[in-house]
Amino acid sequence: MKKHFILLSVLLFSFASQAQLTVEKIMQEPYKWIGTSPSNIFWSEDSKTIYFSWNPDKNKADSLYKIVLPNHTPVKVTPKERRALPAQTGTYNRDNSLKVYEKQGELYLMYCKTLKIKQLTNTIERESNPYFNGDETKVIFSRAGNVFSLNLADGLISQLSNFIVGSKKAEAKVSEEEKWLKADQLAMFEILKERKAKKDETEKNTKADQPKRPKEIYLEGKNLEVPMVSPDMRYITYRLSTPAVGAKATIVPSYVTESGFTEDLPARTKVGSPMTSYDSYVYDTRKDTVYQISTKDLVGLTQQPEFLKDYQKQSDTTKKKPANRKLIITAPNWSDNGSNAVVVVRSFDNKDRWLMLLDPATGKLKLLDRQHDEAWIGGPGMGFTLSAGNIGWVDEQTLYFQSEAEGYSHLYTVNVLTGEKKQLTTGKFEVQQAQLSKDKQWFYLTTNEVHPGETHFYKMAVSGGERTKITSLVGGNDATLSPDESTIALRYSYMNKPWELFVQENIPAAKAEQLTSSLTDEFKAYAWKEPQIITFKARDGVDIYARIYEPAKKLKNKKAVVFVHGAGYLQNVHKWWSQYFREYMFHNLLVDKGYTVLDIDYRASSGYGRDVRTGIYRFMGGKDLTDNVDGAKLLVDKYGIDPKKIGIYGGSYGGFITLMALFTTPDVFAAGAALRPVTDWAAYNHGYTANILNEPQNDSLAYRKSSPIYHAAGLKGHLLICHGMVDVNVHIQDSYRLVQRLIELKKENWEMASYPMEDHGFVEPTSWMDEYKRILKLFEERLK
Structure with a gap:
């Protein structure tokens, strides 16, 4: 009996020890101790086999697996079979x-x-x-x-087509003297005249015997993009881009290299740099002629953004005619039979998107829909500068598209001949994905209408109306429909359960059957916490969603940490497994130590519509920061947290907010860890930053308000900066410039750790371990 008791005690101690979290454990190679979730789901064309990437054997890389229905057993695909598979896209x-x-x-x-x-x-x-x-x-x-x-x-x-790189050589100019001499020679000598006539006749016959070739189109130093042939093969549309002159690219030095020498990594330009320009053309093969697509009659072509009024002098009474805005036109989207073509036109400042009917015979455009936003155009299905977004044809006259016109991304149709528009979905939720059924009778939608942090798969008639909910599991439902549309391969997860593969019939409330089991025994040995999703009122009355992690009462130490997700436009308060899984595990570790953790979807986060998305326009570090500050107040008022024991941390955009928090609201947070932070938005890239803050040379007020480096004098709490040295996204120069500023301000309450072999997203487990040990040490020592 005593022997059995000792054995049971050893087993219980071993289990408890195994289940205890440490930074070393949670930051080790994920595939070794968590397991690898299935990804890259696709179907065979006969709808009988599901293929996916998976790694149940803990190899260094995923392998391709398959499940042949109705069997539910995953089988690894052999290299020979994998090489013979068709491409997923086509x-x-x-x-x-x-x-x-x-x-x-x-x-x-x-x-x-x-x-x-x-x-x-x-x-x-x-x-x-x-x-x-x-x-x-x-x-x-x-x-x-x-x-x-x-x-x-x-x-x-x-x-x-016959696009030719370079320029057409100009014919050498013949002087008047040479012309006279040639004419005189031919008039004087009959043999010269006869030989010339014979030569001309031969050239004429040779040319007539040659097959007709496409027109030579010289690119004249420009770059050819998206050449496309119309369904009837009469028209070839294409775009030419002219590289910007004087656009200076940045350089990122890599110090630890195989060669032993410092090597420069090519990187991006900065916001406000000269931009590539674009022109779009139609080549009419029947007429053998080329003409440019005309945007001269575009509604709003010269409309100037409202922010420019902040820079107009009161004494300036001159009224100059506004210049045409720079535009880019996407490749045409042709109806099935080729009777109609639609292009999307976007302004370079991304404040306008026009859907236009193209007349290929003339290059003229007709307006179908204009979406204007004084902040910037965005949201699910809206595409980006070079992308048309989610548009397609219901029939030869009816185009479907998505728009944020009413504040949330919804599905619309427009008759391209009559201009009649119809809104198919409406409400305070987003249509995050939409696809047309093969018979064009239904739309299959993914929306978050049940809850902003819960996604489901729906079916809706092509004319709109009631939506039928197909999936029923609470959490994230990422559906991949079989080619015959009878079955769904469902990638599903919950807050404390990583993604697994399920299969379900494409009918409402059908049972979803689990096909994979990816987690290791070691990972499952710990009882991963299910954070509570809450809402609280921001100071301007807006409902803010957050995850709250609370320790047991006996462990609660009145300390709290606020986590700020990255990317700005990203959602982390949801009911599925977070892409910030390391941070999620770190929050479990903190809770075990008695901390309360708050994870907020602040203003600019995705999933909540246009007003939340654009809430940071011209002031990053405004409402996005005050939402986090209001969250800190909630911790004090409702969760019993000591106001002097609140820390904050985050990476990328989260690192930026951490800096703004410590610099501009220094009495709220006692300590903060800014990971790979943007310190000066004028140093970041154009595509992201210009949407939110315009260009620094045109809206310097926005950049001054929004860039932490200008507010560094406000630092009171302790600051930790961590940055990868080969970060080609947010360059480590950002952190070095801030460090120099802190030195000149004679601040001593900061430290910086740099990681010589890490890019923006860390890869090496040792780097993750070092970084999070420093973060934990910061909170343990400074939140006393």
Whole structure:
């Protein structure tokens, strides 16, 4: 009996020891101790097999697995089978019986019913971007900067465009003297006249015998982009980009290298740098002529943004005519039969998006929809500068698209001939994904209408109306529909349960059956906490969502940590497994030590519509910061936290907010860890920053308010800065400039750790361990 008691005691001690969290444990290689969730889900064309990346064997990299339904057992795909699989992406014909795709630079045709694959090309040059022409007798593709057609009946390849790099050589100018001498010679000598006539006749006949070639289009030093052939093969649309002059790229030195020498890594330009310009054209093959797509009649072409009024002098009475705004036009989206084409036009300042009907015969545009935002255009399905976003054709006249016109991203249709628009979804939620069924009778939607932090899969008639909820598991439901639309491969997770693969019939409330089990026994040995999702009122009355992690009463030490997620436009207060899984585990460790942890979806976070998304316009470190400050007040008022024992930390945008918190609200947070932080927004990239703060040369007030380096004198609490030295996103120069500022301000309550081999997202477990040991030490020592 005594022996059994000792053995049981040893086992219980071993289990308790195994379940105890340490920084070393939670920051080790995830695939070794957590396990690897399935990812990259796709179906076979016959809807019988689910493929996915997975790593149950704890190898250094994921492998491809498959499950052949109705069997539910995962099987590793052999290298030979994997190499023979078709590409996941491709283009289908109208009845989905054929799929054309590119793989390893060659073109293939798949017969979807039999899964038979036919290779179409075998060349040294790469073929890409294949799609069917209007009558589906040919495959259009790109090769070496030109577009070609391949006849499926006889394999004949025809070149459709003749884009030529460089400039057309100008003919040498002939002087008046030379012209006179030539005419005089021909008039004087009959033999010269006869020989010239014979030569001219030969050249004429030779030219007549040659097959007709596409028009030579010289690029004149510009770059060719997105050449596309219309379904009837009459028109070729394309875009030319002109690289900016004087755009200076930054350099990131890499010190620890294989060569033993310091090597420079190429990096980005900074916000406000000169931008590439774009022009779009139509080549009419029937008329053998090229013309530019005209935007001169665009509504709002010269409209100036409201923020410029802050810089107008009261005495300035001059009224200069505003210049045309810089624009970019996407490639046309053609209806199935090619009777209509729509392009998306976006302004460089991203305050306007126009949906335009293109008349390819004239290059003229007709307005279908304009979305204007004095902040910036964004949200699910809206695309970005070079992307049209989620648009497509219900029929030859009806286009569907997404818009934030009413404050949340919703689904709309417009009749391109009559201009009649219809809103298909409405409410205070986002349509995060939308796809049309193959028979074009239904939309399949992913929305967060149940809760901002919960996603589900729905079915809705193409005309709108009631939505039928298909999934029922509480959490995150990432659905991949089978080609025959009968079954869903469901990647599902909950707050304290990482992603696993499930399968479910595509009918409401059908049971979702789990197919994978990815977690290690060691990871499952710990009882991972389920944070409570709460809301609180910000100072301006807006509801703010947050996760709260509370310790047991006997452990509570009246200390708290506020976590600030990165990216700005990102959601972390949700019911699925967080992409910040290391931080989630660190929060569990903190709670075990008696800390209360608050994780806030502050203003600018995704999932809550336009007003939250743009709440930081022209002032980063404004409402996004006060939301976190209001959260700290909540900790004191409701959760019994000592106001002198609150810390804050985060990475990237979270690091930026941490700096702004310590510099501009120094009495709220006793300590903070700023990881890979932006310290001066004028040093960040254009695509992200110009949306929010405009350009520094045009809106310096916004940059001054929003950049921590200008507020560093306010530091009172203790600051830890951690930064990777080969960060090509937020350059370590940002942190070095701030360090120099702190030195000159004679601040002593800070420290910095740099990581010679880490980019923006750390990779090495030892780096993660070192960083989070420093963060834990900071809170343990400074929140006394």
